Amino acid sequence: MVLFILSMIGVGVFAASGALAAGRKDFDLLGVIVIALVTAVGGGTLRDLLLDRHPIFWVKEPSHLTVILASAALIFVYVRFRKPPLGALAVADALGLALFTISGAQVAEARGLPWLTVVVMGTITGSAGGVLRDVLSGEVPLLFRQTDLYATAAIAGVVFYLALEEVGFGQETASYIGMAAVACLRFAAIRWRLRLPVFHVPDEDWKPY
Amino acid sequence: MVLFILSMIGVGVFAASGALAAGRKDFDLLGVIVIALVTAVGGGTLRDLLLDRHPIFWVKEPSHLTVILASAALIFVYVRFRKPPLGALAVADALGLALFTISGAQVAEARGLPWLTVVVMGTITGSAGGVLRDVLSGEVPLLFRQTDLYATAAIAGVVFYLALEEVGFGQETASYIGMAAVACLRFAAIRWRLRLPVFHVPDEDWKPY
Amino acid sequence: MVLFILSMIGVGVFAASGALAAGRKDFDLLGVIVIALVTAVGGGTLRDLLLDRHPIFWVKEPSHLTVILASAALIFVYVRFRKPPLGALAVADALGLALFTISGAQVAEARGLPWLTVVVMGTITGSAGGVLRDVLSGEVPLLFRQTDLYATAAIAGVVFYLALEEVGFGQETASYIGMAAVACLRFAAIRWRLRLPVFHVPDEDWKPY
Numbered sequence: 001m002v003l004f005i006l007s008m009i010g011v012g013v014f015a016a017s018g019a020l021a022a023g024r025k026d027f028d029l030l031g032v033i034v035i036a037l038v039t040a041v042g043g044g045t046l047r048d049l050l051l052d053r054h055p056i057f058w059v060k061e062p063s064h065l066t067v068i069l070a071s072a073a074l075i076f077v078y079v080r081f082r083k084p085p086l087g088a089l090a091v092a093d094a095l096g097l098a099l100f101t102i103s104g105a106q107v108a109e110a111r112g113l114p115w116l117t118v119v120v121m122g123t124i125t126g127s128a129g130g131v132l133r134d135v136l137s138g139e140v141p142l143l144f145r146q147t148d149l150y151a152t153a154a155i156a157g158v159v160f161y162l163a164l165e166e167v168g169f170g171q172e173t174a175s176y177i178g179m180a181a182v183a184c185l186r187f188a189a190i191r192w193r194l195r196l197p198v199f200h201v202p203d204e205d206w207k208p209y
Numbered sequence: 210m211v212l213f214i215l216s217m218i219g220v221g222v223f224a225a226s227g228a229l230a231a232g233r234k235d236f237d238l239l240g241v242i243v244i245a246l247v248t249a250v251g252g253g254t255l256r257d258l259l260l261d262r263h264p265i266f267w268v269k270e271p272s273h274l275t276v277i278l279a280s281a282a283l284i285f286v287y288v289r290f291r292k293p294p295l296g297a298l299a300v301a302d303a304l305g306l307a308l309f310t311i312s313g314a315q316v317a318e319a320r321g322l323p324w325l326t327v328v329v330m331g332t333i334t335g336s337a338g339g340v341l342r343d344v345l346s347g348e349v350p351l352l353f354r355q356t357d358l359y360a361t362a363a364i365a366g367v368v369f370y371l372a373l374e375e376v377g378f379g380q381e382t383a384s385y386i387g388m389a390a391v392a393c394l395r396f397a398a399i400r401w402r403l404r405l406p407v408f409h410v411p412d413e414d415w416k417p418y
Numbered sequence: 419m420v421l422f423i424l425s426m427i428g429v430g431v432f433a434a435s436g437a438l439a440a441g442r443k444d445f446d447l448l449g450v451i452v453i454a455l456v457t458a459v460g461g462g463t464l465r466d467l468l469l470d471r472h473p474i475f476w477v478k479e480p481s482h483l484t485v486i487l488a489s490a491a492l493i494f495v496y497v498r499f500r501k502p503p504l505g506a507l508a509v510a511d512a513l514g515l516a517l518f519t520i521s522g523a524q525v526a527e528a529r530g531l532p533w534l535t536v537v538v539m540g541t542i543t544g545s546a547g548g549v550l551r552d553v554l555s556g557e558v559p560l561l562f563r564q565t566d567l568y569a570t571a572a573i574a575g576v577v578f579y580l581a582l583e584e585v586g587f588g589q590e591t592a593s594y595i596g597m598a599a600v601a602c603l604r605f606a607a608i609r610w611r612l613r614l615p616v617f618h619v620p621d622e623d624w625k626p627y
Binding site: 055 | 259260322324325326329344348350352353354355360404406408409410
């Protein structure tokens with residue numbers, strides 16, 4: 001029950017961030033709602049498709065769609081009167097990332113998949129929605145550019161979660177610690193501008209073949 | 210049978226519109242054919258994937274692919290001699306949108322899914338091909354920008370179709386009225402430039418977090 | 419066994435080409451790894467999704483992911499000291515294209531699908547990873563622009579493979595000849611700049627409707 005409420009909050013926050021990003025591109029209301037939907041359910045949908053997990057989590061249970069529409073509507077109204085609450089959204093987004101990543105990893109784990117696949121599925125669940133948002137908005141995905149750790153925090157959190165289980169922690173305890181690890185790492189990354197190095201290949205050294 | 214012929218016409222028209230759009234980007238013949246294919250079958254394919262409906266409609270029955278290739282070839286030849294018949298294509302496209310949207314909604318309905326999911330699946334079936342066309346062409350999807358109602362007409366038509374069923378209309382009657390609603394709304398949108406408002410967030414009010 | 423080793427080499431080479439392409443865009447290490455992964459497994463994953471073939475080839479057997487990560491790491495180190503070996507990569511890439519295309523076609527063939535679908539699935543398996551790489555990198559897909567034959571070589575190879583089977587060749591023999599055909603056509607295309615014509619539609623002749 002706590003997890004269900006948390007997951008609804010996560011979906012709502014991802015939708016709000018999608019709606020705001022779409023607002024920067026001057027999309028119309030329909031475009032904003034589509035981007036909000038894709039941002040919020042894109043990662044979990046891709047995971048479910050890749051793992052052949054049907055019905056996909058939002059298909060049979062429409063409360064996710066309802067929360068997303070409500071969240072987008074709230075942003076529409078809010079932004080008319082005030083500046084978007086970016087600080088609060090950043091905190092909520094980190095919590096959403098933590099929750100989705102670890103719960104996505106658990107879905108893969110429950111299928112007995114290898115740990116590398118578990119890490120990939122957790123990361124996809126937490127981060128792929130934002131990549132789809134950017135691709136559909138005609139932007140180079142933020143996730144790939146040098147910014148404060150995001151997917152990397154997710155990856156580290158899943159690895160930590162799996163390691164805790166390996167050394168004997170119960171799954172529930174390990175999952176809470178794993179989520180805390182993702183969120184803390186993300187907060188630390190924002191606070192201290194933690195970033196991965198860039199990989200640079202000079203243009204003249206690469207030609208399509 | 211009538212529906213089959215209509216659906217082939219719809220696929221053909223979507224393919225033609227895809228081929229023309231690709232022609233603006235100076236793609237080579239292969240690129241044009243891929244864009245034509247994706248535009249024509251993209252929406253239905255996404256719906257089938259999301260609903261785990263296999264074999265996907267064009268995989269076992271190759272007549273869709275054949276019609277798309279023929280349609281692209283026709284456009285290649287036609288455009289050498291005359292300007293593309295944009296008016297006729299716009300009419301046919303509206304009919305294709307109407308047909309695909311309502312039939313896509315019916316697929317979801319037949320699975321007993323909630324009405325919100327039915328609306329989403331109908332809209333995806335009718336509109337997602339054009340979004341994929343734009344993304345693959347390196348354009349910001351037209352569907353999200355402020356233009357004459359398109360997906361919105363589809364959404365309104367599905368809601369109207371479901372409402373008619375709710376008040377007692379038979380499914381077949383309701384579906385024809387629903388299709389007419391989508392097409393008329395689309396024609397009205399083109400004729401009187403009906404558009405949704407833009408949602409604008411100033412750049413300085415948004416930063417990626 | 420030979421095929422397994424070849425397929426690992428193919429995956430590694432596609433990953434290397436993805437990593438180099440990402441390097442041109444100044445992505446950070448995570449971005450480079452994601453692009454390498456998508457380039458290497460994107461085509462086969464799309465084929466598996468479209469054919470409802472689960473578990474998807476890399477989900478249960480993590481050696482593909484391991485090879486991709488190793489290949490990306492190798493490129494990171496290599497590029498610090500030398501220019502990327504573009505000639506060798508082009509040769510390996512053509513071999514990878516040949517292998518993936520024909521083996522992708524065989525997957526569809528084994529399901530008794532129509533030959534047009536077999537051609538489409540072979541082409542997707544060999545080429546879609548590169549399209550995803552470009553879309554995720556914010557580039558117009560190279561595959562659609564006028565460059566030396568790539569997907570066209572794949573299509574011709576699959577058609578040739580199917581024709582050989584039709585006239586009585588055994589599947590194994592036909593598949594080796596088909597792979598050789600793809601690779602040779604690709605080499606010939608690079609050597610003699612073989613290209614498809616461009617399809618051009620003047621901008622004023624097209625408007626979105």
